[in-house]
Amino acid sequence: MNKKIKNNANSDKNVKSPKHYSLFTMSFRNIWRNKTRSGVILGAITLGLFAGTYLSAFMSGWMVGTVNDEINTNLSHIQIRDTAFSANNDINAYFLRENIDATLRKGTAQHVSYRLNINGMLASANNAVGVRANGVNRTEDMAVSTVWQTIPDTLGEFLPDDARNPIVISAKTAKKLKVKLRSKIVFSFPNTEGEMQAMSFRVCGIFHTANTAFDEGNVFMRYDDIFPATALPQDAVHVAAIMFGNDTPLDKIDELSLEIKAVFLDLDVKSWKEINPLIAMSMGMIDMFAIGIIAIFLLALAFGIINTMLMAVLERTHELGMLRAIGMSRGQVFRMIMLETIFLTLVGSITGVILATLVLLPSIHSGVDLTPLMGNSFEDYGGFSSVVYPVVNFKMFAQILLLVIAAGILSAIYPARKALKIKILEAMRG
Known part of the structure; x- marks a missing residue:
């Protein structure tokens, strides 16, 4: 008899607890209960990721095109x-x-x-x-x-x-x-x-x-x-x-230039960066500008998520009090709020990537003509082409995606902590 009880106890240990699964399910269902609120967050995340991705691809294409044009027409490597x-x-x-x-x-x-x-x-x-x-x-x-x-x-x-x-x-x-x-x-x-x-x-x-x-x-x-x-x-x-060959990275040109300098000591050997340092400087400035714009998008996104999730917590004060009363721990409430935000961020991020891809693919081949907006001012004053071909960098895609997800997770911490401060009795009375 004792052996049978022991076997049953062992078998109970092997059965996975359903708590985590029910928490995931509950969190996923919660985000669709208020479709308007969830739609606002999804829209913000989608537009934020799309804008950041498209802007980075546009800026990269602008700079890469400018450098290549300058090298191919004037500077050479x-x-x-x-x-x-x-x-x-x-x-x-x-x-x-x-x-x-x-x-x-x-x-x-x-x-x-x-x-x-x-x-x-x-x-x-x-x-x-x-x-x-x-x-x-x-x-x-x-x-x-x-x-x-x-x-x-x-x-x-x-x-x-x-x-x-x-x-x-x-x-x-x-x-x-x-x-x-x-x-x-x-x-x-x-x-x-x-x-x-x-x-x-x-x-x-x-x-x-x-x-x-x-x-x-x-x-x-x-x-x-x-x-x-x-x-x-x-x-x-x-x-x-x-x-050099078309497959030669521009970063390697400086190294090749040093090798040639070591051979022809009595001549002036310069790489394209040394001949026109303004172009190299512009590359760094464009990168910093893109990072700054993306940072603004992420900051706006973070405030939007904090505001919306905080409203969601305040609207569900009675519900959260009931969940605490029937046995849900503070940790489970915290994880539920976090999971809701993570699910929203993931769905919005995927939608943003799809939207950015659909918009970028045609312009990669046809380019974006800025002439209707700027005329020939880019060519006249900056030596930049008026047609920009965005450059899709999958590493860049991944980095922006991770930044958006990280911003979403960090933004959910404050509303989740706010949910932990709800007093059960006061919430149930409300």
Whole structure:
């Protein structure tokens, strides 16, 4: 008999207590009892997560697009120059291609474009503007820069081999000079001996990038066309623009730049960040701005949850008193309020992620055109593209999701503690 009782006792120990399951069920059902109140919280969480996620994707896309545009059109990953040229753009501050080419080809550099950079005056029959002439090899430069891709089919091509003294100018420059495709223009500059040179070119292509300052200040011509007038020695160049593979992380460029610096100690080797530190600084500022906006969303969300859950606790004072009277412990009441908030936060978070995904997916490919809102002000004053392609980072998604859930849980602590202070007798009388 004692053995049987002992076996029954052991079997009772193996049976799981239903308390936790009933608490979960009760908490989940409670959130749907007042659909209006729950809908307010769900809406706030959904919109908060959607806004935070979309804003982060938008800001990331804006910055990534700006950096890539600047690297692909102007900076390249790394540039090598003579130290004196970096200081004052002196035409005499050159180095010889043969001194570095073999070493670069053996390294990790995938593409290298050797350029002449000459400051001068570009003139038409109507006007004249100061520009920097880039004397390039067509094949080399098309592998390093995407300027040629910004030339519409109707506005020519990038330095064709069969053209005589071709020049590629921007749409901004063409407008200032009042010229068009196949117009004749003259480029004047002092050579290494201080003698003024005037060369006649014909417009073969008109480009347009997102950077107005770059467009207004640069033209492209063939190295072989401009070189004889410079009086430079054979194989002389001013800039070696280096690009690595598309899969090379931008964070690794600084490391690669240091490796090249260690080889060419007498030359000025700079990564894209060093050439244009403003872009690198802008990346940090954009990140801080996004974090600040998300923090504001989370703070507003937290206050909304606290207010709504506190109202829920006060409205259910009698109910909570009854639950305490029939045996529910203070800990169970606390967990029930917390679980209600967690369930609401999870449902709202999932809804927010789905909404953000549905909105982001089309804009990832088509982009968000800011021109109707801002015109060309981004291009004119900041060098930013007016079309932004949001970048979806799943790590970012997860971080924002966790932050929203954490904000929801922390916000529920005060209402839950308030529920613990309810006095059973007073609550039952109410």
